[in-house]
Amino acid sequence: MSDTVVVRRSAGAGIEVCTLKRPPANALGLPIIEGLHAALDEAAGAKVVVVSSEVPGFFAAGADIKHMSSIDAKSFTEYGDRLRGVLDRLAAPDRITIAAVDGLALGGGLELAMACTLRVGSASARFGLPEVKLGLIPGAGGTQRLPRLVGRGRALDIMLTARQVPAEEAHAIGLIDRLVPAGTAEKAALELAQELAGLSLPAQQAVIRTVDAAFDLPLEQGFRYEVEQEQELFESGEAREGITAFLEKRPANFA
Numbered sequence: 001m002s003d004t005v006v007v008r009r010s011a012g013a014g015i016e017v018c019t020l021k022r023p024p025a026n027a028l029g030l031p032i033i034e035g036l037h038a039a040l041d042e043a044a045g046a047k048v049v050v051v052s053s054e055v056p057g058f059f060a061a062g063a064d065i066k067h068m069s070s071i072d073a074k075s076f077t078e079y080g081d082r083l084r085g086v087l088d089r090l091a092a093p094d095r096i097t098i099a100a101v102d103g104l105a106l107g108g109g110l111e112l113a114m115a116c117t118l119r120v121g122s123a124s125a126r127f128g129l130p131e132v133k134l135g136l137i138p139g140a141g142g143t144q145r146l147p148r149l150v151g152r153g154r155a156l157d158i159m160l161t162a163r164q165v166p167a168e169e170a171h172a173i174g175l176i177d178r179l180v181p182a183g184t185a186e187k188a189a190l191e192l193a194q195e196l197a198g199l200s201l202p203a204q205q206a207v208i209r210t211v212d213a214a215f216d217l218p219l220e221q222g223f224r225y226e227v228e229q230e231q232e233l234f235e236s237g238e239a240r241e242g243i244t245a246f247l248e249k250r251p252a253n254f255a
Contacts, residue, residue, distance in 0.1 A: 005035030007042045010050070010190055014197040016043035017190070020053045020060060028083060028108040029064030036086045047201050048193040051090070051116060052100040052186040059099070059125070062107025065134070083108060083140050087115035091141075093208040096196050100189035101125045101176065106164070111138060114145040114175075117208065120192060121167045121176035122185040130162035148215055149174050200254045202237040206230075 004022040009015070018039040020026045043049050053059045063083070071079065090097045090112070099105075099113035101121040106128045113119050113127075121127075129138045129146065137143060138159065147155040150173045158165060171179035180188040196204065206229040213225050233239050238254050245252035 003035075004031045005039045006054075007039045010193065014045075014047035015050065015190070015193045016046040016048075017050045017052060017186075018043065020051070021055060023055050025058045025061035025104075026053055026055050026109065027061055027064040027066075028112065029067045030079070030082070032060070033082050033086055037089070040086070040089050046095060047197045048096045048098065049090075050098045050100055050186065050189045050193050051112070052189065053102065055103075057103040058109075059101040059103055059105040060109030060112055061104055062109050062130075063140075080139055087112060087140055090115040091117075093205050093212070095201070096193075096204060096208075098189045098193055100185040101127075102183060102185045104164075107131060107138070107142075108140050111140040111142045111145070114149065115141060118178075118192070119176040120178045120180060120185050120189040121170055122180050122182045122188075123167050124182035125167040125170070125176070125185070126164040127158075127167075127170050127175055128162065128164040129159045130164075132160065133162050146175075198251075198254070200238040200242060200252070203233055203239075203242075206233055206237075 004020065006019045006021060008017050008019070010017055018036065020032060022032050026032060040049070067079065068076065096118070097116040099116040099119045101113055101119060102124055104126050105113045107130060110127050110129055129142045131138050138146075143159070146158065150158070154173050165175065167176065167179055170176045178188060178192065210222070210226050210229050214222050217225060238252075241254060242252045
């Protein structure tokens with residue numbers, strides 16, 4: 001296991017916490033990228049994964065600019081592919097991932113948070129995609145995920161100005177899902193994780209797939225896809241246990 005990303009099992013069953021710890025700012029260089037890959041391997045059986053930071057003032061400050069300044073075009077492509085690969089793993093619907101953001105989430109750090117299923121931000125958090133200051137654009141999903149979360153106009157405003165978005169505004173526009181007091185993002189994310197871990201993962205995965213399809217499919221096709229997903233859950237998911245538990249007035253015993 002990398003010493004830049006530490007994995008621990010939380011008090012709740014099926015929950016793993018991946019903590020970034022690469023001072024001074026959790027720059028997303030190869031050490032954290034490889035650490036996240038290793039952490040997700042270790043947390044393969046978890047229903048919910050929380051990504052947090054123990055570096056004061058930072059969730060993650062973005063790409064490793066020093067590394068970028070020293071590489072050629074081929075190495076830049078390889079670096080970007082490796083970063084996108086680990087974010088795609090966080091975004092995959094096979095589990096729920098929660099970003100617990102205290103402090104700054106900028107550039108690749110915000111792209112990391114947006115790749116997660118849900119985002120919990122504290123009042124001290126700030127968010128931004130300042131790549132235009134470097135003559136670049138967000139290249140690890142930022143130009144695609146941000147508009148889906150906040151809409152085209154707000155996404156353009158954030159990226160074209162390179163400004164930092166305070167936590168209250170981020171919550172109001174849908175960039176983060178829950179806003180909590182400063183210093184409590186990980187605690188709140190773990191409470192959310194415990195709530196999620198007690199529910200049916202196959203049903204949750206289907207929710208994620210069908211909601212994502214709403215952005216890609218025409219409405220009528222989306223309706224049909226929803227019906228297909230529900231039918232599959234009834235036939236081969238955990239619906240039988242959920243329905244039986246409801247009728248028997250007991251908690252469902254989901255896997």
